[in-house]
Amino acid sequence: MARSTRRIVLAAPARGLPTAETFRLESADLPDTLAPGQVLTRTIYCSADPGTRARLSDGPSYAPPLRAGDTIDGFCVGEVIESANEKFAPGEVVALGGGWAEHVLFPGRGYIQKIPHRRVPLSYWIGVLGVPGMTAWFGLKRVAAIKPGDRVLVTSAAGPVGATAGQIAKASGATRVVGVASGADKAAWLREAGFDDVVDYKAVSDLGAALRAASPDGHDILFDNVGNAMIDAVLPLMRMGGRVVVSGQTADYNTPYDQAPALHNTRYFIASRLRMEGLVVFDDLRAFPAAQEELCGMIEAGAVKVREHKYQGLKVAPGAFIDLFQGSAFGRRIIQVGEEPR
Ligand SMILES: NC(=O)c1ccc[n+]([C@@H]2O[C@H](COP(=O)([O-])OP(=O)(O)OC[C@H]3O[C@@H](n4cnc5c(N)ncnc54)[C@H](OP(=O)(O)O)[C@@H]3O)[C@@H](O)[C@H]2O)c1
Numbered sequence: 609m610a611r612s613t614r615r616i617v618l619a620a621p622a623r624g625l626p627t628a629e630t631f632r633l634e635s636a637d638l639p640d641t642l643a644p645g646q647v648l649t650r651t652i653y654c655s656a657d658p659g660t661r662a663r664l665s666d667g668p669s670y671a672p673p674l675r676a677g678d679t680i681d682g683f684c685v686g687e688v689i690e691s692a693n694e695k696f697a698p699g700e701v702v703a704l705g706g707g708w709a710e711h712v713l714f715p716g717r718g719y720i721q722k723i724p725h726r727r728v729p730l731s732y733w734i735g736v737l738g739v740p741g742m743t744a745w746f747g748l749k750r751v752a753a754i755k756p757g758d759r760v761l762v763t764s765a766a767g768p769v770g771a772t773a774g775q776i777a778k779a780s781g782a783t784r785v786v787g788v789a790s791g792a793d794k795a796a797w798l799r800e801a802g803f804d805d806v807v808d809y810k811a812v813s814d815l816g817a818a819l820r821a822a823s824p825d826g827h828d829i830l831f832d833n834v835g836n837a838m839i840d841a842v843l844p845l846m847r848m849g850g851r852v853v854v855s856g857q858t859a860d861y862n863t864p865y866d867q868a869p870a871l872h873n874t875r876y877f878i879a880s881r882l883r884m885e886g887l888v889v890f891d892d893l894r895a896f897p898a899a900q901e902e903l904c905g906m907i908e909a910g911a912v913k914v915r916e917h918k919y920q921g922l923k924v925a926p927g928a929f930i931d932l933f934q935g936s937a938f939g940r941r942i943i944q945v946g947e948e949p950r
Pocket of ligand 1: 743
């Protein structure tokens with residue numbers, strides 16, 4: 609009898625905010641034997657990532673759009689249960705690009721990494737030590753070239769990218785780290801995590817004035833996770849030689865590409881000699897292990913705090929994903945799909 613798995617696929621391309629109808633849970637066959645290079649994993653955890661939204665409808669993105677019937681993107685922690693790849697053996701636990709599925713058939717090429725130890729929870733390898741944490745790390749260290757004394761502003765600061773970025777900024781000697789996030793719970797947690805101030809963009813009538821008050825000397829680095837309207841509001845507040853890191857565009861992902869807000873304040877690039885640069889974190893893949901080791905040490909030392917929001921069972925993944933754009937939960941959205949190995 610053919611063996612099968614369950615997975616969540618794109619039912620129909622999304623328009624605006626995805627709904628339950630955007631997704632479908634279905635069974636799919638697994639091959640009887642693996643082709644050379646392939647690895648079959650049993651999913652323990654998978655993630656809900658805002659960047660996946662860009663792939664749920666047509667439009668320019670760094671990754672091609674998913675088609676109806678494709679498994680929804682996500683990162684997974686999985687246990688190898690079968691391998692036709694000499695680098696991986698059954699029983700090993702890996703982090704890999706996979707998606708919302710009970711099993712992942714790794715094709716032999718792409719993102720996969722053995723989890724080297726159990727010093728921190730396994731789920732961290734698709735969170736603070738995975739793509740979100742690495743985005744924070746390389747966005748600040750390589751793209752922004754952070755240095756002691758910098759004043760840093762981080763948007764969507766309570767998310768896994770933003771919270772990690774703010775804490776790395778502090779550990780790198782930033783003089784002032786301000787986060788932008790909505791709601792009192794997020795603000796309280798960010799202060800606990802060492803942010804100097806938090807601006808609730810939903811609660812203020814004049815965002816520019818609130819950001820100025822939070823860091824009266826301005827910002828050397830804007831680490832932006834949300835999109836054009838935020839960047840435009842911050843450009844006039846950037847200090848001479850400031851750097852804008854374009855990490856993500858969560859506020860713009862549900863808007864058709866040609867209707868996203870425009871940047872008007874580009875004159876500040878001249879007056880304040882600003883630089884703006886985006887990143888795709890996989891460009892830094894070879895440097896992940898060293899960064900992960902350093903960041904893991906910071907977590908163990910209590911210098912970086914981690915927040916996760918865990919969901920149980922594959923079928924709740926769409927709800928976890930939609931919640932990224934409208935919910936009050938925060939931290940890395942992790943969906944537990946299977947048991948951890950003993
Ligand atoms: N460049 C790369 O290689 C790379 C890699 C990974 C992730 N990213 C990007 O990094 C960003 C952050 O990712 P994450 O995983 O840490 O997710 P996240 O920040 O936790 O995303 C969810 C949060 O976004 C905020 N948000 C939702 N809608 C918003 C809106 N309309 N305006 C402003 N904020 C809104 C909400 O927090 P508030 O309460 O603060 O509104 C929400 O809790 C994403 O844009 C993602 O695509 C980039």
